[in-house]
Amino acid sequence: MTTEAFVEIRDVVFRRDQRVIYDGLTASVPREKITAIVGPSGTGKTTLLRLIGGQLKPESGHVCVDGLSVHSLKRSALFDLRKRMGMLFQSGALFAELSVFENVAFPLRVHTDLDDDLIRIVVLMKLEAVGLRGAVDLMPSELSGGMQRRVALARAIALDPEMIMYDEPFVGQDPIGLGVLLSLVKQLNQALGLTSLVVSHDLQETLTIADHVIMIANNRVAFQGSPDVMQTSADPLVQQFLHGNPDGPVRFHFPAPSLENSVS
Amino acid sequence: MINWIAGVGRSTLSQLSDLGRATLILMQAVFGSSNVGVHWRLTIDQIHVVGVLSLSIIIVSGLFIGMVLGLQGYTILTDYGSEQALGQMVALSLTRELGPVVTALLFAGRAGSALTAEIGLMKATEQLASLEMIGVDPLRRVVAPRFWAGVISLPILSLIFVSVGCLGGALVGVSWLGVDSGSFWANMQASVGFSDDVFNGMIKSVVFAVVVTWIAVYQGYDLVPTSEGIARATTKTVVYSSLAVLGLDFFLTAVMFGEV
Numbered sequence A: 001m002t003t004e005a006f007v008e009i010r011d012v013v014f015r016r017d018q019r020v021i022y023d024g025l026t027a028s029v030p031r032e033k034i035t036a037i038v039g040p041s042g043t044g045k046t047t048l049l050r051l052i053g054g055q056l057k058p059e060s061g062h063v064c065v066d067g068l069s070v071h072s073l074k075r076s077a078l079f080d081l082r083k084r085m086g087m088l089f090q091s092g093a094l095f096a097e098l099s100v101f102e103n104v105a106f107p108l109r110v111h112t113d114l115d116d117d118l119i120r121i122v123v124l125m126k127l128e129a130v131g132l133r134g135a136v137d138l139m140p141s142e143l144s145g146g147m148q149r150r151v152a153l154a155r156a157i158a159l160d161p162e163m164i165m166y167d168e169p170f171v172g173q174d175p176i177g178l179g180v181l182l183s184l185v186k187q188l189n190q191a192l193g194l195t196s197l198v199v200s201h202d203l204q205e206t207l208t209i210a211d212h213v214i215m216i217a218n219n220r221v222a223f224q225g226s227p228d229v230m231q232t233s234a235d236p237l238v239q240q241f242l243h244g245n246p247d248g249p250v251r252f253h254f255p256a257p258s259l260e261n262s263v264s
Numbered sequence B: 001m002i003n004w005i006a007g008v009g010r011s012t013l014s015q016l017s018d019l020g021r022a023t024l025i026l027m028q029a030v031f032g033s034s035n036v037g038v039h040w041r042l043t044i045d046q047i048h049v050v051g052v053l054s055l056s057i058i059i060v061s062g063l064f065i066g067m068v069l070g071l072q073g074y075t076i077l078t079d080y081g082s083e084q085a086l087g088q089m090v091a092l093s094l095t096r097e098l099g100p101v102v103t104a105l106l107f108a109g110r111a112g113s114a115l116t117a118e119i120g121l122m123k124a125t126e127q128l129a130s131l132e133m134i135g136v137d138p139l140r141r142v143v144a145p146r147f148w149a150g151v152i153s154l155p156i157l158s159l160i161f162v163s164v165g166c167l168g169g170a171l172v173g174v175s176w177l178g179v180d181s182g183s184f185w186a187n188m189q190a191s192v193g194f195s196d197d198v199f200n201g202m203i204k205s206v207v208f209a210v211v212v213t214w215i216a217v218y219q220g221y222d223l224v225p226t227s228e229g230i231a232r233a234t235t236k237t238v239v240y241s242s243l244a245v246l247g248l249d250f251f252l253t254a255v256m257f258g259e260v
Helices: A045-052 A075-082 A100-111 A116-129 A145-156 A175-192 A203-209 A227-232 A236-243 A259-263 B002-031 B036-079 B083-124 B127-134 B138-176 B181-191 B194-222 B227-257
Strands: A005-016 A019-030 A034-038 A060-065 A085-088 A163-167 A195-199 A212-217 A220-225
Touching (some): A005 A045, A019 A195, A019 A220, A034 A045, A034 A175, A045 A060, A045 A195, A075 B127, A085 B127, A100 A145, A100 B127, A116 A145, A175 A203, A203 A227, A212 A227, A212 A236, A220 A227, A227 A236, B002 B138, B036 B083, B036 B138, B083 B138, B083 B181, B083 B227, B127 B138, B138 B181, B138 B194
Parallel strands (some): A034 A212, A163 A195
């Protein structure tokens, strides 16, 4: 049981209005490993996290998390499944009217019967892990964007989930914060046996901690495997992305009619 | 011509699907049973925000509308020498019509727009999405308490509006213009029936409360999460609620008082 993939995505087709985002996407996220999801911007990496979390529904195809088909679950079962996942949003998405302490305590208050003393201990431990125990009494509006995201990370791990999905965790972090976060993601993964999914643009940094890479480009999975294999891959698409070349199989331009037609 | 018909069809379909979505959201929010204790506490908090904080505007408006009714009523009734009926006129106008309708319109402007903007901003800043991922249903946690708070607050505000309005009418009619105090209050007491007037007025108020709050929370929950989307949804809340209140008022009045 434990060797199987934690998340299994099969033949997913997804569209936003008329624009095709995925056309038959198949990928799997191994259990208790760090999986990096990389790809050019606009390819729907965040969308993939939302499909896994059941916040979006694919047109066809299946998404299974720990053997449960996310999109055929009842609403209440879906919410139960989500308790086992943590998600770190791009913006942090802290509750603006609650203090840092209450934000991190929120999942504990809602889903557990722990008394206040115990909740306080857990919250302080989680905040200590992200280096923000000193900010416990501040309001989210008093924090910088990078700090907000670290508080959001503390909140995401408050319930000790089985899987965490990080949406661009490294954006807006200074080099020190970046280094700390990288090792934190790694530590959490090893210490708690988490399955981690990291969506990131910081390719080189992410690859240093990832065990598995899923690269999405041109509406499908362009590469899937270990970072080492990725570095040596002969696929021009992978090479273009790794080296940041402007020309290659990945289109930098958003689909458009030819320039002559647009101008005339 | 064909295009025009197609346009009408398209907009009808999109409005029907809006109505369907709004109904689904309301049903999931209202009939989702989970942790009543916590939700009751959240509802009390919201009653404070949408109800108690609307008190000042309701009391001031009620007082002035009562005073204007007293003044206008007096000038008309003296022409027929029946200024003793002023109490009856003021009280009936307020309980049957002005109380429920004006309170609902003020409520839509004061509390409804704020509900839409608040829920909309929570959506735009991904707070609703993050609630979902924490395993908390935002329909039950965010929408339901606000809906119930509106449904409970508006009828009470309406009662307060009517009471203050009657006092305003008395202030102008009795204290200022000199209508006999005894006949003012006795006439009012004799002509206003509990089941006919007060109760019917309350029914109107409850219906308006459901409609206005429903529109407000739906517009907030379903808006396009951008600053322009929030602005548009807030405007829609006020416009749709006002139109719905006025339209429904005619319908309810026709049913309640039409046969007289």
